[in-house]
Amino acid sequence: MKLAVCGCSWSSVDSEHKGIEFGSLISSHLNAEYYNLAKPGCSNFGIALQVDYALKHYDPDVFIINATTVTREEIKLKDSPRYDPEKGWDNVDFNHVIIEKYRDEHAPGYGKGYAPTIMIDSYGSIFNEDIDKALADNNMIQRYERVFTNNSFEALKRHFLYIYDADIQRHKQQMILTYALQKLQLKGKKVVFSPNTFDWAEGYDMTTRDPYAKECTSWDIPTDMLQRKGIADYLGVCDQLWGSWENSPGTEYDHHLPLEAHEAYTETLKPYLTT
Numbered sequence: 001m002k003l004a005v006c007g008c009s010w011s012s013v014d015s016e017h018k019g020i021e022f023g024s025l026i027s028s029h030l031n032a033e034y035y036n037l038a039k040p041g042c043s044n045f046g047i048a049l050q051v052d053y054a055l056k057h058y059d060p061d062v063f064i065i066n067a068t069t070v071t072r073e074e075i076k077l078k079d080s081p082r083y084d085p086e087k088g089w090d091n092v093d094f095n096h097v098i099i100e101k102y103r104d105e106h107a108p109g110y111g112k113g114y115a116p117t118i119m120i121d122s123y124g125s126i127f128n129e130d131i132d133k134a135l136a137d138n139n140m141i142q143r144y145e146r147v148f149t150n151n152s153f154e155a156l157k158r159h160f161l162y163i164y165d166a167d168i169q170r171h172k173q174q175m176i177l178t179y180a181l182q183k184l185q186l187k188g189k190k191v192v193f194s195p196n197t198f199d200w201a202e203g204y205d206m207t208t209r210d211p212y213a214k215e216c217t218s219w220d221i222p223t224d225m226l227q228r229k230g231i232a233d234y235l236g237v238c239d240q241l242w243g244s245w246e247n248s249p250g251t252e253y254d255h256h257l258p259l260e261a262h263e264a265y266t267e268t269l270k271p272y273l274t275t
Contacts, residue, residue, distance in 0.1 A: 001032040004060035006050040008068035009040035010196060010231045014254040021255050022231055023064065025266040030273060035060060039094055040254055043072035043120045044173040044198070046092060048180040053089035055187070062273060063189055066196035066230040067177055070169040072122045075156070077147055080117045091117045119147055123160050170198070174219070181221050192272045193221065194230030227272065234261040 005011050005023035013021055013036045027034035035058045037050040044067055054060055074092075076083065083091055093116035126144065148156070177193075184191050219226055237260050238248035245251065249258040 001030055001062065002058055002060040003027045003030060003032040003034050003062045003064070004051075004054040004058060005034075005036045005038055005064050006047050006054065007038040007066035007196065007231075008042040008047070008072075009038070010068075010255055010257070011038035011064075011066045012036065012040055012255050013038070017253055020253075020259040020262055022262040022266045022269070025262060026064065026269050026273065029266070029270065030062070032062065033058075037089070038066075039092075039120075041072065041121045041125060042068060043074060044068055044070065044177055045074055046072075046089075046120045048176050049089040049092065051180045051184065055184075056088075061190060063184055063191045063193075064269065065177075065181070065191065065193045066232070067173075067194065067198040069122070069197045069200055070166055070173050071124065072120060073126075073156075074118050074120050075147060076118055077116065078149060078152070081115060083117045087117075093117075093119050123164075126156070127160075173198075178220060181225065185222065185225070190273065191225045192227050192269060193219075193225055194227045195219070196230030197232050200232075224272070227268070229268070231255075231257065231262070231265050234265045237261040237264050 003023070003026065011021070011023065013023070018024070021036070023034060023036045023038075035054060037054055039046070039050075042050070047065065047067065051063065051065070054063070077093060144153070181191060181193055234257060235245050238245040238250055238258065241260060242248040245256075250256050250261065255262075
């Protein structure tokens, strides 16, 4: 059996703390070959590219997919070739993500005859979590100097302020993910999909840890494929054991959560995968 995990940082492998993430735990339970394609800062379009890459290169039997927030953007690298749909995930460069130890990572196909064409990151990271300040002083974070010219950086800020619409993005990205999930269904793959942080922008209550206090996105996929609570919903384990997430070991990990939270989430995956 082969297992693929696709997602953003919540689903990723911390290179300095391997083996504690849910993908590793559930792969051991299933005695499965394990492929983790999740990357910090990845967008939902990027997650769909991960799915395609996994199908092409590994042909997994099982996919565990956690979606991400809708405030992430795919941006063409300065002076790069055109984006090539045939290359898919190989277009994406990870050399600009916020976690320093990943900044030397490039697209999977980097150095094999072609160069990456885009990077993916959140608006919050690009604007250093302070959009008002970024707009005021027009200072570009140094790691993005390979991505933007001054003009393109200014254009992105104005796009975010005056054109970007979270509701449109939510619908568009839902359609992208649904397409990827339906493709897996047609290929007969076993899939566990969670919206995870998809609705956090409007529906997540950090006080109660209840992302479903408001109406959330509905997904036109089989019920045995949809798991409403994803890995990020296990922040509550940190509250129970350490009083808050800030006091937990999870703050040190790229995937944000300690082993105990990943173990709790893994237990909820087992009923979906035992058959």
